[in-house]
Amino acid sequence: MSTASFDLVVVGAGSGGFGAALAASRLGLTVLLVEKSESLGGNAARGGVNNWEPGVGGTGIPFELYKRLKKIPDAVCIYAFGRHFAWEGPDVIPKFPGGEQVVDRVSRYADTLRRYGAPPLRQAESFRRAHWHGVPYEPATYAVEMEKMLAETGRCTVWKKTAFTGVQVDHRHITALTCDNGQTVTANYFIDATADILLAQRCGCRTSLGQEPRSLYDEPSAPREPNDRLNGTTLIYRVARIAAPAVEPLPADIPTACWWAEKFPVAAFTQYPNGDYNVNSLPTMAGREAATLGYGAAYVECARRIRAHWHHVQTSYPEFQNYKMTWVAPGLGVREGPRLVGRYVLTEHDLLSGATGQKHDDLIALADHAKDTHGADTGRAGCGELTEPYGIPYRCLLPVERDNLAVACRGASLSSVAASSCRLSRTMMQLGQAAGTAAALAMRNHLALRDVSPAELRAALRDQHAEISWPRPPELAQYLQKEDS
Numbered sequence: 001m002s003t004a005s006f007d008l009v010v011v012g013a014g015s016g017g018f019g020a021a022l023a024a025s026r027l028g029l030t031v032l033l034v035e036k037s038e039s040l041g042g043n044a045a046r047g048g049v050n051n052w053e054p055g056v057g058g059t060g061i062p063f064e065l066y067k068r069l070k071k072i073p074d075a076v077c078i079y080a081f082g083r084h085f086a087w088e089g090p091d092v093i094p095k096f097p098g099g100e101q102v103v104d105r106v107s108r109y110a111d112t113l114r115r116y117g118a119p120p121l122r123q124a125e126s127f128r129r130a131h132w133h134g135v136p137y138e139p140a141t142y143a144v145e146m147e148k149m150l151a152e153t154g155r156c157t158v159w160k161k162t163a164f165t166g167v168q169v170d171h172r173h174i175t176a177l178t179c180d181n182g183q184t185v186t187a188n189y190f191i192d193a194t195a196d197i198l199l200a201q202r203c204g205c206r207t208s209l210g211q212e213p214r215s216l217y218d219e220p221s222a223p224r225e226p227n228d229r230l231n232g233t234t235l236i237y238r239v240a241r242i243a244a245p246a247v248e249p250l251p252a253d254i255p256t257a258c259w260w261a262e263k264f265p266v267a268a269f270t271q272y273p274n275g276d277y278n279v280n281s282l283p284t285m286a287g288r289e290a291a292t293l294g295y296g297a298a299y300v301e302c303a304r305r306i307r308a309h310w311h312h313v314q315t316s317y318p319e320f321q322n323y324k325m326t327w328v329a330p331g332l333g334v335r336e337g338p339r340l341v342g343r344y345v346l347t348e349h350d351l352l353s354g355a356t357g358q359k360h361d362d363l364i365a366l367a368d369h370a371k372d373t374h375g376a377d378t379g380r381a382g383c384g385e386l387t388e389p390y391g392i393p394y395r396c397l398l399p400v401e402r403d404n405l406a407v408a409c410r411g412a413s414l415s416s417v418a419a420s421s422c423r424l425s426r427t428m429m430q431l432g433q434a435a436g437t438a439a440a441l442a443m444r445n446h447l448a449l450r451d452v453s454p455a456e457l458r459a460a461l462r463d464q465h466a467e468i469s470w471p472r473p474p475e476l477a478q479y480l481q482k483e484d485s
Contacts, residue, residue: 002184003183003185004184004185005186005187006032006185007030007187007189008020008436008443009031009032009189010033010436011034011164011191011193012195012409013033013037013158013160014409015043016191016193016429017193018150018429019060019432019435020191020406020408020433020435020439022061022156023061023432023464024437024440025150027460029436029439030155030157032158032159032187033156034162035158036162036163037330037331040146041143041146043331043333043334044139046139048139048234048280048328048329049333051101051135051136052134052136052424052425054113054114055427056113056114056389056470056472057365057367057368057426058467059113059466059479060429060433060465061429063483064149065149067483069142072145074138074272075138075141075142075145075273076136076142077137077271077273078111079102079135079270080102080103080107083095083099084098085099086099086121097266097267097269097312097313097317098268100271101136102271107133109135109480110481111133114132116368116385116386116389117388118132119385136270136271136272159181159183162179164199166202169203173402174187174199174404174405177190177199189405189443191435191439192406192411194409195334196411197338197407197411201338203401203402204401204402205341205342205400206400206401207339208339208341208416209228209230210229210230210416211226211416212416213225213226217349218349219347221384222415229287230286230288231335231336232282232285232286232287232373233284233289233302233333234281234332235332236329237327238276238327239324240277241275241276241322245321245322247311248324248325251307254307256312256315258308264313265282265309267281267313276326279306279309279310280333281305281306284305284309285298285305295332303328306328336410337410339413339419340396342412343395343398343399343413344360345396345414345415346413346422347417348371348417350418351371354386354389355388355391362393363392364391364468365392365430365433366390366392369423369427370421371421386421388470389470394454394457396413397413397434397435403448404442406435406439407435408435430467434457437461438457
């Protein structure tokens, strides 16, 4: 077994891992990015969640990636809201099987940077049409451009189809990883971006899974008793127009009626830049059921469910007989898993206080997504929209037990309620950008990650056009207008 050495090793090449590897390598570190699958992107590409939902904060690396994609025909677009079953009235049979987002040729990237302030769903049509715009993209092109950006630094090595198999620890430091390609890897710093925080768990960091009791953080939306419920899991599929209308045949072993719920779930139908629909049923499987089955079995069962769902859509809504299923995401869209219990735990109180009410001096990213769960087993009803953006402290990335490890993924130090908001791709990319920048500062000053100066880190992130304060500074707003540069 041979040994390779780097300044930083990032495990997991989803949104957080990509952001971390890119930021650190641009700042001079030699970086290894390890990814167990065949491509980069995680949920945002392999999981089919190829749509950046509206929200503040996507101003650093996400904006750069968007500008690259915009130069490629049919690689990316902006969406606006189309139809929605909830706006048809409470006492009518819905004419559409969920919500629709359609290509918007007028709006610009800056228009996608807001979610907060929406009224409840049934009263929100005018607000959503005016203020909610997202960013759909082609997932394969997205993954390729990620890899090109990393290669352009000249300092980032990417190992795909590679998993770490072991970790070596000396006191409070990770010293090496072993990988299934026969390599042992040493580094000064490590970032866990595996989503299930496999590295943090393997080296003994404290974690949490499921919903915490209200008594722990005094969160208004938390249950009185702890439980193992998890946000829902989705298997996303794509449909494209066909010349002659038809209902695709349903395999003989799949029922026509929904067998996992009282009725088929509604879905988000988001147009790709070329006009195809990305279909995201909300959800395909309860999160706890997916965790209990295990990833492989959950994928197989979800594949059966989406066939039934698509048959239901085609037979109940005849307009979709003009489409056929052309692609199924190779990975599940997983919304929640284990979370670090770190130096600070982001809670519902942070979400409700907003950035103007928080007292932290180490905010390294902003978000404003709703307290948002999918699946009846979560115990929380609907979406709780926020009145303003909130910030995520750098301490949420830092375990208590290790000095050279950061967590930059949905498994950061978040309560279950906070995680339901702080889980989207652009937010994860921001966390990664902050973690990679912190590793570069730590390396430069010979520091543990916990000792990086919050002021110095925030200054470095501002230099990278990351949004870390609210209201949005005028110079950042002006920078965002230059999306064709």
